Amino acid sequence: MPRPAILALEDGRCFHGTAFASDTTATGEICFNTSMTGYQEVITDPSYRGQIVAMTYPQIGNYGVNPEDTESGGPHIRAFVIGELCEAPSNWRASQSLEDYLASHGIPGIEGIDTRALTKHLRSLGAMRACVTSELDADAAVAAAKAAPSMAGMDYVKEVSTAEPFVWSGESREWRLANTSTGQPGPYADLPPARHRIVAYDFGIKYNILRRLRQAGFEVEVVPSTTSAADVLARSPDGVFLSNGPGDPAALGYIHNELRTLIGRVPIFGICLGNQLLGHAFGGRTFKLKFGHRGGNQPVKDLRTGKVSITSQNHGFAVDPDSLPPEIEVTHVNLNDGTVEGMRHRRHPVFSVQYHPEAAPGPNDASYFFAEFADMIDQVKSRA
Numbered sequence: 001m002p003r004p005a006i007l008a009l010e011d012g013r014c015f016h017g018t019a020f021a022s023d024t025t026a027t028g029e030i031c032f033n034t035s036m037t038g039y040q041e042v043i044t045d046p047s048y049r050g051q052i053v054a055m056t057y058p059q060i061g062n063y064g065v066n067p068e069d070t071e072s073g074g075p076h077i078r079a080f081v082i083g084e085l086c087e088a089p090s091n092w093r094a095s096q097s098l099e100d101y102l103a104s105h106g107i108p109g110i111e112g113i114d115t116r117a118l119t120k121h122l123r124s125l126g127a128m129r130a131c132v133t134s135e136l137d138a139d140a141a142v143a144a145a146k147a148a149p150s151m152a153g154m155d156y157v158k159e160v161s162t163a164e165p166f167v168w169s170g171e172s173r174e175w176r177l178a179n180t181s182t183g184q185p186g187p188y189a190d191l192p193p194a195r196h197r198i199v200a201y202d203f204g205i206k207y208n209i210l211r212r213l214r215q216a217g218f219e220v221e222v223v224p225s226t227t228s229a230a231d232v233l234a235r236s237p238d239g240v241f242l243s244n245g246p247g248d249p250a251a252l253g254y255i256h257n258e259l260r261t262l263i264g265r266v267p268i269f270g271i272c273l274g275n276q277l278l279g280h281a282f283g284g285r286t287f288k289l290k291f292g293h294r295g296g297n298q299p300v301k302d303l304r305t306g307k308v309s310i311t312s313q314n315h316g317f318a319v320d321p322d323s324l325p326p327e328i329e330v331t332h333v334n335l336n337d338g339t340v341e342g343m344r345h346r347r348h349p350v351f352s353v354q355y356h357p358e359a360a361p362g363p364n365d366a367s368y369f370f371a372e373f374a375d376m377i378d379q380v381k382s383r384a
Helices: 039-043 098-104 115-125 138-147 207-215 229-234 253-262 273-281 369-383
Strands: 004-009 014-021 025-033 051-055 079-081 108-111 128-133 196-202 218-224 239-242 268-271 286-302 308-319 328-334 340-345 350-353
Touching: 004 108, 004 138, 014 098, 014 138, 025 079, 025 115, 025 138, 025 286, 025 308, 039 051, 039 098, 051 115, 098 108, 108 128, 115 286, 128 138, 196 207, 196 369, 207 218, 207 369, 218 369, 229 253, 239 273, 239 369, 253 273, 268 273, 268 369, 273 286, 273 308, 273 340, 273 350, 286 340, 308 340, 350 369
Parallel strands: 025 051, 051 079, 079 108, 196 218, 196 239, 239 268, 268 350
Antiparallel strands: 004 014, 004 128, 014 108, 025 128, 286 308, 286 328, 328 340, 340 350
16 A cells, blocks of 8 residues: 655645655755666765755656666665656666665655655755655654754765775776677776776765776775875875765865875875865865755866866855965856866866766766876876
8 A cells, every 4th residue: 555655844845745665754955866867876876975865857766776886885865755666677787676775775765746846946945954754744744854964064974984995896897788790899898907006085985986997097095084194195196086975075174184285295186075175175165055966967167178068966065266275276167057166276286076077877078087187197207
C-alpha cells in the first residue's frame, strides 16, 4: 500500500506525496538539481553532505544503480525528493533499483510531489531547511525543519574526509564501447604512464576526479583535510590538488592557513570547494548563494578567450570578487548570475575553477583542465 509522506519547509509550506525507500525522518538544507541523468552520482557525491536533494527531471530511477558509477563509498544525501519513481529499472549494468539502494542505507525518499512548484519556491525564497518524513504530521515536520542546523557555518568536511592517506589505485580506465568498424577495442581505454606525483587534499573528493587525474598521467596520493602544509611538502609532490566538498568554506579556517603556506611553494589546482578555499587563502571572502548552482547545464565564460562552456556544478557558496587582492585574476564567470567560476594567481602557479571538469555523466566541455594542470607542472619543472 502507498505510504503517505510529507516534505515540510521551514517557512511552513508542505508538499504531500508517497514515501519510498526508508520509512524514517530526515532533516537538512533542501536544494534542487537540474540534471537529466546522473542521480546515482548526485546521491553519492560527498558535497551533498547534510542536504536533501530534489531532482527537477520528472522520472528518476529508470536505469537503476550500479557499483561502478558511485562517486564515493556510499550516499551522502539526507533524503531524496522526486516527481516519479521508476519501479522497473532497465539497464544491463544495473545491479539494484534506486529504491532498494536508498533503503539499504536508511535514506528516506518522497515521490509524487510537484517538483516544479518546489523548485520555483526555492528559486524565489532561497534554499531553506526542510524535513522529509513518513512518521510525523505536518506541524511536527515543519517544527523539525526549523530545528535543523543551518548550512552556514557548518564544517561537514570533517565527516567526509579520509582518515588516513592512501594512494589511489581504483579502476581508472575510461569506459568505452568497442567499435568493430574502426578496430577500437573495448570496454576500456589504456591508461597512460604516470608522469607526475601529486597530493590531493580530500575535502570530499569524488572518485571520478581521481579517475580523471590518473587518466591525465598523475599518480595521486590522497590525504586528510587536516594534513599540514609541512606534511604535504615533506612528500615532495609535483603538485597539489584541492578537491570538492560540502559545507561552508568560511568555517574551515584550519585549512585556509595551510593553503597560504603552500601558495608559491608548489603548483596548485582546485575545484569547487577547493576554489572557495583558495579564495580565503588569497585573503578574500565567500558568501552564500540564494539557491546555489546544481546541475549539468551551467554556462561559464572564460574571460581570457571568450569561450563559453556548459558545465556541471554543485555548490551553495561563491567567492566575492571584490574581496580578492590585485594579484588574483578572475578568469571565469557564470553567465546566469555573474559569479566567480575561476581564478588564477598572477605570479604563482595556482589556478582553480568553481565547477566540475571531471563531470560524470557530463558535460565534458571543461575536461581540459587536467591537462592544463599537467602542463603547468611541466613548466615549473623546466624552470627548476
